[in-house]
Amino acid sequence: KPTEMCAHPHVAVQDHVHYTVAFFILVIGTVGVTGNALVMYAFFSNKKLRTPPNFFIMNLAVSDFLMAITQSPIFFVNSLYKGWIFGETGCKMYAFCGALFGITSMINLLTISVDRYIVITKPLQAIRWTSKRRTCIYIALVWTYSLAWSLAPLLGWSSYIPEGLMTSCTWDYVTSTPANKSYTLMLCCFVFFIPLGIISYCYLCMFLAIRHASRDVEKLGSQVRKSTLIQQQSIKTEWKLAKIAFVVIIVFVLSWSPYACVTLIAWAGYGSILDPYSKTVPAVIAKASAIYNPFIYAIIHSKYRDTLAEKVPCLHFLAQAPRRDCMLVSQSESSFRDSVLSRQSSASKAKFHRVSSVSTTDTHVWSDVELDPIGHCLRSSYSLGALRDKEYNSLAKQLEEKGSQSQEQVR
Structure with missing residues (x-):
């Protein structure tokens, strides 16, 4: 039960294990907060970056920033004390924030994939459907969807409890009850596996569209018109952005896959084989998902780098050379x-x-x-x-x- 677990937070684990976890969480939190803060700063300081596609990137940076700043400090302090010290209410709030911001990041990556799919494969529809107002509506729907899944354990569908080394909290995927098992299964399906399937479909279609367009241009040969040249170059540009988004998605999936495997093992009735280490390590890897996106998706882009090099004195080295x-x-x-x-x-x-x-x-x-x-x-x-x-x-x-x-x- 949540009350009993919070009342007996200590687990028979050596001290150096807690301190090692604390070190990694400190690094993850520092890099995640700083990196995503730089992305947000670049977005707000450069008006040219405030385009509808970039709103999704900004939303991803916000969710990752909030994930890092709400999870890492508490996780770090608990690791130093070698147990949960913030009580049952603190446990619920901590787990709620982790679920909300983690789900938001995953669904936001799904939205980015669909956006790239429409722009590359259906450009005329992209003109009609892409605007700042519609983008803000999509972002609001992403947060609403994530909020619904995060609130469910607080309203009685499953619950939030300490996990692993008892220094962090998540939903109860260990206790075998109908509510817990159904929530775990539905969460994995509608937040992880189904979005992952849609993302895979979008990228498959984008790849086929790019290959088809490239073959058409090769067939035209020297008769290529100006409009075809510009369209082909623009498709390549969109594909470069899509490939970087794909790298982000792969890294995100790899970060959360161990956690998903642990929850499904417990859901299948084999939770007894999971020790505190096998529950804590996937949780730490999942928290680290907040630090990759600023480097992969934003800072490696020329406009973000130029903005940061101009606005932040210690980042002048990011200024790019002529391409x-x-x-x-x-x-x-x-x-x-x-x-x-x-x-x-x-x-x-x-x-x-x-x-x-x-x-x-x-x-x-x-x-x-x-x-x-x-x-x-x-x-x-x-x-x-x-x-x-x-x-x-x-x-x-x-x-x-x-x-x-x-x-x-x-x-």
């Missing part, structure tokens, strides 16, 4: 410009203007992501496109003047 991608884009644009300037007929001119208008539409469709590590290269590409138009118009005008002069001479 090779820009050179590649410039070279492709230069070769394309030469091919365009070789067109001299009025029919070609009209066709070029039609392609140019299509390109403007494509640019609008594909430029909704601010976390693009080579976004500045694409913007340079668009400016080169405008320069191309001017050069072509100037050449066409000269040809028309020469043609009119020759006609007058003939007359």
Whole structure:
């Protein structure tokens, strides 16, 4: 029972084990709070980062920050005292916060995957459905969904109790009662396995869409139009962001998988084989999930790095050097410009203007992501496109003047 477990918090474990756990929790808490705080600071200090896709990243940083700041200090103090010292109410609040912020992070990663799926495979629908207002609604739904699962043990469906070395708390997945077993099974399904299945489906579809688009461009060969080039480069940009999100998801799943395995072992009726160590180590690994995202998802992006290098004096080393991608884009644009300037007929001119208008539409469709590590290269590409138009118009005008002069001479 929760009361009995809180009244007898000490477990026959050597002191150095508690101190070792305390050390790792201290590191996890310090890195998690600092890293996610930097992400939030960069988001609020740079208006260019406040785009709808980045709101999901910001929400992920908030949930991870709250996870680290509410869990690590209490876990650390309890490890030093070698038992739970905050009473039954403190145990419930601690476990509630851990469940709320952990579930929010998982569902938020699901939302990011669906967002990437829509942008890459259904760009026209992304234009209609992507806005700051809709994004805020989706984020509110993520928190509401997480809150419902977190409140359930406080309302009688399962309960929150100390676990492992009795220095942290979670829902009661050990006691074999209908309420506990049903909650554990439903939680694992609707918070872990089903979201993981949806994420896998989204990434499979994205991979197939990218491969299909790449093959189409290869078939076009030298006949690739400006609009196709820009669309292909934009798809690659979106895919880079999706791949980084995929790394975050893999790390998150690996962090929580040991914990999920432990709970399912207990749910299956084999809880007696689980000792305090086998319950505490997965809990520590799960808490560490809050420290990876700032490094993988945000800080490695050029715009976040540049913002932090500019705003935080001790982080000047994050400023990036010019990227090779820009050179590649410039070279492709230069070769394309030469091919365009070789067109001299009025029919070609009209066709070029039609392609140019299509390109403007494509640019609008594909430029909704601010976390693009080579976004500045694409913007340079668009400016080169405008320069191309001017050069072509100037050449066409000269040809028309020469043609009119020759006609007058003939007359």
